[in-house]
Amino acid sequence: MTQHGTVMDDEAGQAAFDAVIEADQRIEPRDWMPEAYRRTLVRQISQHAHSEIIGMQPEGNWITRAPSLKRKAILLAKVQDEAGHGLYLYSAAQTLGATRDEMTQQLIDGKAKYSSIFNYPTPTWADMGTIGWLVDGAAICNQVPLCRASYGPYGRAMVRICKEESFHQRQGFEILLTLMQGTEEQQKMAQDAVNRWYWPALMMFGPPDDESPNSAQSMAWKIKRFSNDELRQRFIGMLVPQAAILGVTLPDPELRWDEDGQRWHTSEIDWTEFHEVLAGRGPMNAVRLQNRRDAHEEGAWVREAAAEYARKQALASEGMAA
Ligand code: 3HC
Numbered sequence: 001m002t003q004h005g006t007v008m009d010d011e012a013g014q015a016a017f018d019a020v021i022e023a024d025q026r027i028e029p030r031d032w033m034p035e036a037y038r039r040t041l042v043r044q045i046s047q048h049a050h051s052e053i054i055g056m057q058p059e060g061n062w063i064t065r066a067p068s069l070k071r072k073a074i075l076l077a078k079v080q081d082e083a084g085h086g087l088y089l090y091s092a093a094q095t096l097g098a099t100r101d102e103m104t105q106q107l108i109d110g111k112a113k114y115s116s117i118f119n120y121p122t123p124t125w126a127d128m129g130t131i132g133w134l135v136d137g138a139a140i141c142n143q144v145p146l147c148r149a150s151y152g153p154y155g156r157a158m159v160r161i162c163k164e165e166s167f168h169q170r171q172g173f174e175i176l177l178t179l180m181q182g183t184e185e186q187q188k189m190a191q192d193a194v195n196r197w198y199w200p201a202l203m204m205f206g207p208p209d210d211e212s213p214n215s216a217q218s219m220a221w222k223i224k225r226f227s228n229d230e231l232r233q234r235f236i237g238m239l240v241p242q243a244a245i246l247g248v249t250l251p252d253p254e255l256r257w258d259e260d261g262q263r264w265h266t267s268e269i270d271w272t273e274f275h276e277v278l279a280g281r282g283p284m285n286a287v288r289l290q291n292r293r294d295a296h297e298e299g300a301w302v303r304e305a306a307a308e309y310a311r312k313q314a315l316a317s318e319g320m321a322a
Pocket of ligand 1: 047135142143206207212214215218278
């Protein structure tokens with residue numbers, strides 16, 4: 001175990017680790033770290049990577065049906081970005097000793113979590129706008145603070161991801177704005193999609209703080225910088241003026257700013273629905289996993305061909321070196 005290249009015992013390692021966290025600096029892959037810190041990061045980063053990969057499906061559903069060439073090109077780029085995000089994140093998790101094969105296997109065996117939000121269907125084109133506006137909007141709220149996560153490879157991956165998420169959010173907002181300036185039918189379609197995605201988007205931030213088993217430790221380690229409820233509140237504050245510009249209604253009759261409490265007052269979130277989705281019983285869980293399994297099986301020949309090519313390249317370079 002090393003800290004900047006020096007072999008350390010656990011006590012010295014812990015002291016050096018604590019000092020780095022205290023000074024708000026970064027832990028790097030070869031530094032000493034507590035086993036629980038490593039495990040927490042692998043858990044969060046791999047779940048995040050799986051979310052990006054599964055997150056390609058709800059929108060992938062619309063690539064062949066996008067209403068214009070321009071919309072198709074944008075959607076295609078966005079879905080490809082998500083694949084890229086998944087790959088940066090798997091790479092970040094690999095620096096902690098988890099292999100990509102292990103993580104993929106856990107996902108296709110149904111043993112790994114991924115974000116609840118990707119278990120909802122996308123029946124209309126307005127869902128593309130709403131996913132961009134609400135889902136990517138929530139992702140930005142949650143992920144900008146992760147750019148300052150204490151683990152170097154995770155924080156650095158998040159910087160690029162957040163830049164791309166910001167384009168995703170804007171393109172979604174623009175789809176909705178176009179629909180809201182269109183016919184009555186288009187406006188209804190946009191409002192219907194907002195009604196369906198609003199509550200699941202609020203659930204993306206995770207359980208309430210008093211039911212979030214990981215938050216306190218993750219915040220002490222400066223992996224998370226804000227609690228689930230703090231980010232959810234921040235997100236609502238971001239949405240309210242944007243909804244007014246769009247002309248859509250956020251589907252919560254109780255929503256209002258509470259001046260005394262200095263917070264948004266909302267109706268109760270249906271946490272039963274959240275737990276059902278996490279338990280694999282959301283509307284699209286089975287379909288999402290089956291698609292991922294099929295893609296894995298159908299892609300086996302690509303992985304084999306790439307491995308064979310790498311083997312031949314290595315042999316050729318050994319030959320040259322000899
Ligand atoms: N969906 C699925 N599982 C969730 C969840 C959600 N929305 N929210 C929380 N959970 C799970 C946690 O993973 C944890 O399970 P585990 O202990 O078995 O791993 C459990 O519920 C308890 O929650 P905690 O609040 O204690 O867990 P965390 O401290 O890890 O906080 C989190 C949850 C806020 C989601 C945090 O892990 C995080 O910030 N993760 C990184 C961001 C991320 O993964 N985003 C997913 C969306 S990606 C995306 O939107 C892509 C874009 O292109 C659209």
